[in-house]
Amino acid sequence: MLGTRAGRTAALAWITATAVLMTGCGSSSDEEGDSAGPVTLTVGVFGDSFTPELYRAYEAAHPGVKIKEVRADYGTHHNNLQAHLTSGAGAADVELVEIGQISGYLGQSDKFVNFKDTGVDVAQWTEAKVAQASTSDGSRLIGLPTDTGGLAICYRTDLFEKAGLPTKPDEVSALFPTWEKYVEAGRTFLAAAPKGTVWFDAAGNLFNGILGNEAQTYYDSSGNVVAGQNPAVKKAWDLAVEAVKAGESAKLSAFSAEWNTGFQRGQFATVTCPAWMLGYIRTNAPKTEGKWDIATVPGGSGNWGGSFATVPTQGKHQKQAVELATWLTASEQAITIYKTLGNFPSAVRTWTSPEVADAKDAFFSDAPVGTIFPASLEKAPVQVYGPQWGIINTAFGNALTTVEKGTDPEKAWSKALKDVAAAAG
Amino acid sequence: MTPSAPAPPSVRPGGVPGRRAPALRGGRAPRQGSVLTPYALVSPFFLCFAVFSLFPLAFTGYVSLTGWNTRREGSEATFVGLENYRHLVADPDAWNALRNTIGIGMLSAVPQLLLALWIAHLLNGRLRGRLFVRMGVLVPYITSVASVAIIFNGLFARDFGPVNWLLGLAGCDPVDWHSGLLPSWTAVSVMVIWRWTGYNALIYLAAMQAIPPELYEAAAIDGAGGWRQFLHITIPSLRPTIIFTVIVSTIGSMQLFGEPYLFDLTRNANGGAAREYQTFVLYIYQQFWFNGRYGYASALAWALFLIIVVIVLVNLVLARRVRGED
Incomplete structure (x- = not known):
């Protein structure tokens, strides 16, 4: 039985409790001093x-x-x-x-x-x-x-050997001095590749690799979005599309569990390898130790990430x-x-x-990473970035994935440009 | 004659009317304090509602009239009127998202409710370890979406997934569950069905237990079998409950987000490379978080709010008509 006063007190207590609860979440931050103390x-x-x-x-x-x-x-x-x-x-x-x-x-x-x-x-x-x-x-x-992220190409020596390709880094580097030659080498590989194995992991990654050698990609130096007009972007796109059509892509989405499985099972023989990728491979496919080696990136230089x-x-x-x-x-x-x-x-x-400079990576067959990546970076162009760069890159990556899944490249290209335009809105 | 559907317990006239009287005596003579007391007691809800729902709703409405984009300096205060809404109507991606939402909603809600009804019917019968089984169907509901998504991503993996392996045993080609409308909608719907069926089944079960057993006995005497009993006693008695679950799961599927977001391996909220399973909320999320278009995303959010209001109204009208037929 609530008397009048008791009722009022209870209501007040209830409101206070609620207020405390509601503000409590906001002020839960640490109360440590600014300079003194831990x-x-x-x-x-x-x-x-x-x-x-x-x-x-x-x-x-x-x-x-x-x-x-x-x-x-x-x-x-x-x-x-x-x-x-x-x-x-x-x-x-x-x-x-x-x-x-x-x-x-x-x-x-x-x-x-x-x-x-x-x-x-x-x-x-x-x-x-x-x-x-x-x-x-x-x-x-x-x-x-x-x-x-100085660029290189990581490749599986065991798969190269099975496909009758050279396995020594110098010879492999000589196979693809340019990205066009890289796609061509992919055709050679596929002709004699072990079953279930293709040339690279994903068209989007190839695309990133090719663009890693360009100073201007989606922005010009005065900050305008030029993704649709820049011939370098279109060239990279066309080459990636060509490689997909030749069946060189494992069509995996980068950084997914399936991509990791692809590394572990050797679903692809090469991967565009910024320096940070070495750690990624080592962590996610530890059992492939010694099966990898590193070759110079087509075009000789580049940066990704x-x-x-x-x-x-x-x-x-x-x-x-x-x-x-x-x-x-x-x-x-x-x-x-x-x-x-x-x-x-x-x-x-x-x-x-x-x-x-003298570093070698045991996981990658003692590849001289200490010279590979500086060499790739020294000649790498200074790249121009802009506020929407990440969004634009995602749009092109998605569009290339749709091409891998059978969409007409022309349609995918115009869809990517639409996404780019929308992102700027 | 079938009796009209049992009214919800709160509306049902209480058994013994006199029983409440003693309790009233203490609260009689409603002076100032006790007039305010009930308001004070319900106020926490309304305070929370104002802070967490009403204010965001209004503020989102305000933001939707601006051109706020985090990647453009000083865009925060630019008033653009209804420009965002005009853009929205002409945005093919928004329409695509709406279509996906409705498609996945149908594909998940219909089988989900039918399945729930069937499971509830089974659970209503005599079973060994009934309580255990009844609680068991709720386990998917209390499992976090994230872990459900991890498992189902594995199941539906293209290259080494068990689902494709089973299909392969049956002589079918592997399906790329992450692309194409039907495969991806199916995969996402399966996740939703997995999660929500048990929940709906329990609601049905509760309603089923309120059906007087005499009805079944009478029907059995008249010679009605299990199926006829289900069709002519269970379903009509459950009608209000079914309407409730339909409305709730409709709203739920309009707001579908977690499953499609986590099913996309790239986590860029695109709902598949070609936006195959990008639901409306996922599209809002992408425009807001990934593209930083606060103004436009707010307009999308308001559009979704209006769509849901319309759908709920339509639902109510239909429900009233269905009830009226009775």
Whole structure:
């Protein structure tokens, strides 16, 4: 039985409880002090960029700092970052941003720490690399380069041998000095290939590889979208389509479980191999150790991928986060990462250091990766990116997948251009 | 004569009317405080509704009138009027998404409800370990969509998937379940059916148990077999429940997102390379998160809201007519 006063009190208590519950979710963040006391720094990544050993080493050198890694897949990671930037809360202290995405965030450069003001030694990277994470007037730098994706071709020596192709890297490299020759070599391979084996994994990856050798792909240097008019894009498209028609593609979608299975079962003999792909293969198809080798990429040079470490200004521990980002991307750590994960450092001066230059990769038949990737990068053009670059690239990738599934290439091409136009809207 | 469908318990006239009287005595003399008390007690719902539903709804409406795109500096405050809606009507991808949503919805809801009805009928009979089995059908419902998607992605894998392996045993060619309308719709629908059938079955089962057993006894005496009893007693008695599940699963399928999103191995919310199973919500998600088109995605969200309102209204009219026929 509720009396009047009791009823009112109960109602009040109920409302208060609800209010507390509702606000409780919002204020659950850590109450640690800004500078003094222990600090937990979060690092948002979308793959293997840093190692736990590296974090522990940093913690040991900086008492009171704890590092926690937050991981999501590529798409989710970048979407979450955007959500956190828009809402003004929730971002990690250090956020990695992929090269195809970084220019999408340059439009919101005020939401990131400007590394121009933090005293980072930018001379350790090439100007072109730094420019990719800088605003067009060069006044703000929002990300520090981590790794870079110099291109090569990874191939299965066992499958090459069965198909009667040469297996030594020099001879294999000589097989395809250009991407046209690469597609041609695919035909030769298919003629004598073991059952269930094709030339490469996915047309989209071949397309990325071909474009990795171009300075201008979807944007021109003044920032206009030229994806539909750029002959280089159309040329790459046509070549990829030609390869699909010749039956060279395993038609797998990259980074899927089926793609991993493809690596494990040797469904394809070659794969376009940015430096970071080595680690991916090693992790996802460990039993193929020793069956791989690495040849020079057609065209001799190219880049696909790489990341930047950014520090969103919404973070509570900006100073410590900047310090951490600076440390994680410094040359010494880049070499450690390279030795453990295979991600190739962006820092130019590391390329001549013995740890990098003399490196060989046992998993890939002792391929001299320390010379392969610098060679590929030295001649690689400075690529132009724009805000929608990632979306445009996805649109072309999807369109090529439809071609693999039987859609008329002309239709797929015009569909891709429509998607590109829509993305800009 | 069949009696009219049993009314929901809340409407059914309470057994002994006098029983409530003592409870009333304490609350009699409704002075100021007790007038406010019930409002205060229901207020948490309305507060939550205002904060989590009404405000987002209104704000989405406002954003849909802007050209906000995260990748364009300063686009946040550009007012474009109904431009987004005009664009939406002419957007083939939006129509494609709507078609996929309805297609997958039909393909999943119809078999799902029929199956649920059948399972409920089985569970209503005499079974050993009845409670265990009844709870068991709910297990898919409490399993997370993500793990369901991982399993079904494996099952429906093109090259080494068990489904294609079985098809191969039967002499059929392997099917690429991730492309083409029918294969991909089927695969996504199977996931939805797997998840929701048990839930609907339990709702049916609950309603079935409210059917007076005398009806079945009378029918049995008149010589009606199991099937006739099901058709002429169970189904008519379940009519309100069936209408309820149809409405709920219609709304559910209009909002289908998790299954198609996770079934796409590339995770780019494209719903297949050619948008074969990109549902409407998935399209909104893609435009919002991946393409950063906040304004346009908000317009899409409002369009979906209006579509659902229309569908619910149509459902209600149909339901009323069906009930009226009785």
